[in-house]
Amino acid sequence: MSLYTTFCVALACVAFLRPLPTYDRLLYAGAVASLRYSDPVILHHIARAEFDAEPSPFQFENVASDPYFLDVYNNPNHFVQQLGLSRVKLGYVAAGYILWRGGLPILVGLRLISACCLLIVGLTLLTWTHNAVLCFLVLLTPPVLNMGRMVTGDPMSTTVILLALFALAKQKPLLAAILLLASILVRSDNFVLVLILLVWIYWSRLIHAPFATICAVFAIATSALVNRNAGMFPYRVLMQHSFIRPETEPLAHPVPIDFAGYLHALAGLRAIPYTFMTVWLLVAAVAWKHLPKSSFFRRLFPVIGLYIVIRLLIFPNFDDRVFVWAYLAAGVGLIQTAQFPLANPEPNCP
Numbered sequence: 001m002s003l004y005t006t007f008c009v010a011l012a013c014v015a016f017l018r019p020l021p022t023y024d025r026l027l028y029a030g031a032v033a034s035l036r037y038s039d040p041v042i043l044h045h046i047a048r049a050e051f052d053a054e055p056s057p058f059q060f061e062n063v064a065s066d067p068y069f070l071d072v073y074n075n076p077n078h079f080v081q082q083l084g085l086s087r088v089k090l091g092y093v094a095a096g097y098i099l100w101r102g103g104l105p106i107l108v109g110l111r112l113i114s115a116c117c118l119l120i121v122g123l124t125l126l127t128w129t130h131n132a133v134l135c136f137l138v139l140l141t142p143p144v145l146n147m148g149r150m151v152t153g154d155p156m157s158t159t160v161i162l163l164a165l166f167a168l169a170k171q172k173p174l175l176a177a178i179l180l181l182a183s184i185l186v187r188s189d190n191f192v193l194v195l196i197l198l199v200w201i202y203w204s205r206l207i208h209a210p211f212a213t214i215c216a217v218f219a220i221a222t223s224a225l226v227n228r229n230a231g232m233f234p235y236r237v238l239m240q241h242s243f244i245r246p247e248t249e250p251l252a253h254p255v256p257i258d259f260a261g262y263l264h265a266l267a268g269l270r271a272i273p274y275t276f277m278t279v280w281l282l283v284a285a286v287a288w289k290h291l292p293k294s295s296f297f298r299r300l301f302p303v304i305g306l307y308i309v310i311r312l313l314i315f316p317n318f319d320d321r322v323f324v325w326a327y328l329a330a331g332v333g334l335i336q337t338a339q340f341p342l343a344n345p346e347p348n349c350p
Helices: 002-017 024-033 040-053 067-074 076-081 090-101 106-129 132-139 142-147 154-169 173-186 188-203 209-230 235-244 259-274 276-290 296-314 320-343
Strands: none
Touching (some): 002 132, 024 067, 024 090, 024 106, 040 106, 067 076, 090 106, 090 173, 090 209, 106 132, 106 142, 106 320, 132 142, 142 276, 142 320, 154 188, 154 296, 173 209, 188 209, 188 296, 235 259, 276 296, 276 320, 296 320
């Protein structure tokens, strides 16, 4: 236990010191500063100062090499119109703001949050499975390891969702529901996952219909409120911005995607067989096949599969960082397939 904990701490430290080189850092720095300032020039100045003061330890192509990034990097008015993409991760931005007000540079604080999330995930896996060696291997897989190196809200979202699933596995549906609702504050589009899981929890008779209904209404209202206050783009504008052409003025001059553009975005999903998502789907399939019918994961995996399909249809982006929590669930399920015969042999288990 102590050796594994030491390993997790060391891994989190490495993740903190070796962040991924992404331009998102510029927008997140501005999002954190926007909780205190509103003037575009001030926000732009703070974000650029933070971005330039935190060079990546790896070779990184400067944002100025692309016309869109060059414009956002140099134009304060265009820059602030992009901040909705980051401010919508309210929980992560608010945590970064608290650390900033406590004396840490913005990007240092955000990197620290992601690294701590990796540590919490590692300790949760061990608590869940009691198998340090296999948890060690799961943590070293690229999608999981990279989680701690990202300056984005997804590591915090992954951590909260994983803790919610852990609470569900331990028959604590109230705690799980609270954590799921909290995950919407970290990533507002988690409300789709929360609604699906609430239906499943109710169907499993773990919560009553009135409570499930209240949670569902709260989830939708929270997501809508966060999106509105963050200045998030309308859905069709976001799709155009993400899959067709990034817009420098998505709020002042919004350009919505058309149906042909949506089909173009869907066509990008044909690359999934060549990604880590396929590997983890196979892991989940193997675990599902060998786990007993009474297993928590035997019942959960089809629900996760349904969510992934719906998520990809709504927003056709198979970026690993959005699905790491599902990969971790698959990893825990696979570990349990190795443990189950020893813990409770059932010769006729499928």
